[in-house]
Amino acid sequence: MSKLFVARNPRVAARCLDGEMMIMSGRDSTLFTLNRTATILWQAADGRTPLDEIVAARICPEFEVDPDTALQDAESLARDLAGHQILELSEQPIGQPANSSEARR
Amino acid sequence: MPVLAELERISTVIEVGGVPVRVNTTDPGFADLVRKRYEGFLSASEHPEADFDVELAPPVGTDPNADVRVTHDAGRWTLLRGDFRAEWEPAARRGWIRQTSNPYSIDAVLRIVHSLVLAGEGGLLLHSASAIRNGRAFLFAGVSGAGKTTISRLAPHDVTLLTDEVSYVRRRGQDYVAFGTPFAGELAKVGENVSAPVAALYLIAHGPENRIDPVSPGEAARALLANVLFFAEEEQLVQAAFHAAFEFVSRVPVSRLTFVPDSRVWELIG
Numbered sequence: 001m002s003k004l005f006v007a008r009n010p011r012v013a014a015r016c017l018d019g020e021m022m023i024m025s026g027r028d029s030t031l032f033t034l035n036r037t038a039t040i041l042w043q044a045a046d047g048r049t050p051l052d053e054i055v056a057a058r059i060c061p062e063f064e065v066d067p068d069t070a071l072q073d074a075e076s077l078a079r080d081l082a083g084h085q086i087l088e089l090s091e092q093p094i095g096q097p098a099n100s101s102e103a104r105r
Numbered sequence: 106m107p108v109l110a111e112l113e114r115i116s117t118v119i120e121v122g123g124v125p126v127r128v129n130t131t132d133p134g135f136a137d138l139v140r141k142r143y144e145g146f147l148s149a150s151e152h153p154e155a156d157f158d159v160e161l162a163p164p165v166g167t168d169p170n171a172d173v174r175v176t177h178d179a180g181r182w183t184l185l186r187g188d189f190r191a192e193w194e195p196a197a198r199r200g201w202i203r204q205t206s207n208p209y210s211i212d213a214v215l216r217i218v219h220s221l222v223l224a225g226e227g228g229l230l231l232h233s234a235s236a237i238r239n240g241r242a243f244l245f246a247g248v249s250g251a252g253k254t255t256i257s258r259l260a261p262h263d264v265t266l267l268t269d270e271v272s273y274v275r276r277r278g279q280d281y282v283a284f285g286t287p288f289a290g291e292l293a294k295v296g297e298n299v300s301a302p303v304a305a306l307y308l309i310a311h312g313p314e315n316r317i318d319p320v321s322p323g324e325a326a327r328a329l330l331a332n333v334l335f336f337a338e339e340e341q342l343v344q345a346a347f348h349a350a351f352e353f354v355s356r357v358p359v360s361r362l363t364f365v366p367d368s369r370v371w372e373l374i375g
Contacts, residue, residue, distance in 0.1 A: 011340055015326070015351045017322045017351060017355075018321060018322040018323060020321075022323065024344070025343075026340030028338075029335070029343050031330055
């Protein structure tokens with residue numbers, strides 16, 4: 001099974017306020033509020049760490065779920081976020097370190 | 106780009122929020138209309154942020170209620186709506202507007218230009234009423250029908266109304282300053298051309314009693330973003346407006362103000 005890599009789309013603006021992650025698409029100004037799982041995924045999406053490692057290291061310990069189910073859910077979530085152009089997905093490491101405007105602040 | 110002959114030019118400088126915009130026309134009737142419309146906001150500034158030549162043209166026959174489109178290419182903004190077309194080059198500070206002789210098109214162009222200027226400097230053009238009391242400015246944000254005009258109409262005599270529709274907020278260091286605007290809503294009355302530091306933002310709604318409730322930072326940010334007037338489809342400026350909203354809610358107290366439509370609501374303000 002191939003690895004899946006996730007990276008933050010640098011074309012969105014993101015801010016975490018009081019634990020709540022909000023993201024705005026620079027393309028169409030749509031505002032998204034991420035839930036806890038999506039926030040963890042977003043913060044860990046550096047383009048270099050495979051999704052299964054993110055799930056094992058960051059999501060399973062947080063929610064005490066079995067790794068297979070967590071990976072399935074995370075992949076579905078990542079594809080959903082990619083559909084909104086919040087994340088980028090690839091079966092190869094994503095070259096440039098992911099860097100949103102929030103990450104630069 | 107249309108250029109007006111120097112000898113025929115009648116210039117009017119409209120200064121909102123300390124940002125002067127010059128409007129040039131060869132039509133005395135239109136110049137008079139502009140001066141009456143923006144009375145109280147006219148300026149003698151010789152260094153406008155934007156300098157627009159207005160070309161009056163027959164209506165193009167498209168829908169004046171159509172959505173505005175604001176795009177950026179090669180250092181030039183293009184502003185389009187059914188009733189006008191305009192271009193503006195910020196670096197050259199020059200632009201032109203093609204419209205019929207009416208106050209609504211020029212008003213829309215001014216709102217857009219100011220929103221672009223403010224987005225670049227961390228300020229906000231906000232769909233909200235605002236007023237000064239005891240030297241401090243209070244903003245009342247809400248969608249149409251939330252009560253912006255009502256709360257403006259209920260303001261007692263010691264309150265100076267800045268606007269009942271579009272608030273003009275500029276950043277000053279770590280603080281924010283609200284300015285009066287000529288952009289009126291249902292009250293059909295331009296604001297006073299004065300300014301004051303922003304003390305609070307209230308998210309307003311009609312209700313059975315007058316009360317102020319706290320809101321979470323996230324809710325404050327979402328509500329503020331929903332009320333920011335921003336027209337451009339340009340990623341960097343969208344991101345700038347997004348971050349400006351978050352900076353604002355991290356520095357200015359935001360609460361929910363529920364009120365019944367009588368003047369006692371102002372006992373809670375200031």
